Amino acid sequence: MTGVDRRTFLIATAAAAGATSVSGTASAAVPLFEHGVASGDPLPDGVLLWTRVVTSSPVEWEAPRDESFARIARRGRTTTGAHRDHTVKVEVHGLRPGTRYWYRFRVDGVLSPVGRTKTAPTDCSRVQFGVVSCANWMAGHFVPYGYLADRDKLDAVIHLGDYIYPHYDPKVRDAVPPHEIVTLQDYRTRHAMYKTDQHLQRLHATHPMIATWDDNESADNSSALGAIGHDPATEGPWAVRLAAATQAYFEWMPIREGLIFRRLRYGALADLTMLDLRSHRTPDTIMGRLQRDWLARGICDGTARWRLVGTSVMFSPLAIPPNPTFPSVNTDQWDGFPADREFVLRALERAGQKNAVFLTGDIHSSWAVDVPDAAKTKSVATEYITTSVTSDNFDEFQNVPPRTGSLQLEAGIMAYNPHVRFVELDSHGVSVLDVTAEEVRMDWFYTSNRTDPNATITKAHSWRTRHDTAKTEKVLL
DSSP: OOOOOHHHHHHHHHHHOOOHHHHTOSOOSSOOOTTOEEEEEEETTEEEEEEEOOOSSOEEEEEESSTTSOSEEEEEEEOOOGGGTTEEEEEEOSOOTTOEEEEEEEETTEEOOOEEEEOOOSSOSEEEEEEEOOOOGGGOOOHHHHHHHTOTTOSEEEEOSOSSOOSOOOSSSOOSSSSOOOSHHHHHHHHHHHTTOHHHHHHHHHSOEEEOOOSTTTSTTBOSSOBTTOOHHHHOOHHHHHHHHHHHHHHHSSSOSSOSOEEEEETTTEEEEEOOSSTTOOSSOSSHHHHHHHHHHHHHSSSOSEEEEEESSOOSOOOOOOOSSSOSSOTTSGGGOHHHHHHHHHHHHHHTOOOEEEEEOSSSSEEEEEEEOTTSSSEEEEEEEOOOSSSOOHHHHHTOOTTTTHHHHHHHHHHHOTTEEEEEOSOOEEEEEEEESSEEEEEEEEESOTTOTTOOEEEEEEEEEETTTOOEEEOOO
């Protein structure tokens, strides 16, 4: 499929203004848990647990309600093997809603690191999520992940895609394999490398993750039919590469295997809908008819007060300031599929639903947007975009100091797009989403330097959506 990717978008707006020691395929004589532990997709009565260990012995697990492992709530055993790259997934059920649990694995007397997780509540007045996207290992250190790991009150971390990157361009850190990843072993090795990062390991061991994918989990600007970042002449059939990327993703991520698009509930307070905008994408649709109809029904029906939607690419329309070289819109996001977007917006308008909040990653910048109707006469929903953890932002693409030229460019973007209330193009970091009955608030936290393993994190911006307004509003720090 053709389109304008995030690099082209940033350049256009600027112009207007394989080692086995990492992959874990070495000797299986001693069970190792070098890739840590993780949990994901919390339900009111259960959660998924993950680890990796090279062994032929049974893998035991236990999940108590106390850190001392004195009160075991659930325990069991499972097996793994080379067919799934020795990764382990356990579906734990029979747990209490809104409850913190600890967990660990054991093989032949060897214990894994201890993880902590939390089930989804059925009755709550507040939930809090970390929101992250776009973490390029080679571009910097994952200090922002460590910051979220230290936030004790998070219910979960929402990952909006680009968890890994497939290319090879070491700037700050080297990567394995030392080339573009294409084969199943390539993808497995790159995933394994990521899970050796201390900050990411702590994040996974501390909070359950709710993840979707974007393009870089397979190849740049991917769809069901192909990818701009894939050359069949040198890299083989796209279907083979996509199957390899998909298999490795499900092996290595704490996500239930099957459909990426799914809905998780947090009592009567919020539904969280996670979209898959790559697997079903064709030149005519960004998500396919089945997912489109499911999305429209889900965010209009039901009883939850807030309808949160995790979308890997920008939902709101965005006019790129005029430039003779590049198109006026980024067709790799929802602007390339206006019929799908208008279908969702019309559904929201018919239902009188004003509490839909879209949560987005992908474009390596921070945004607060009033999502307009098709005629751009009123706001129908709101959208908050988290910046990249480490992946190149505007200033890195242009090789200029941060904020040099960005202020003028940001003003130009908002002038061409009055529904964009806030945009910041340069900083890296993570976000925290706070949900109460009265409002949804997004706070952006920026790292002082993505290349510094000891960087500091600072709260930089805060915006909110009040109940039943479909409007963003700045919150003074």
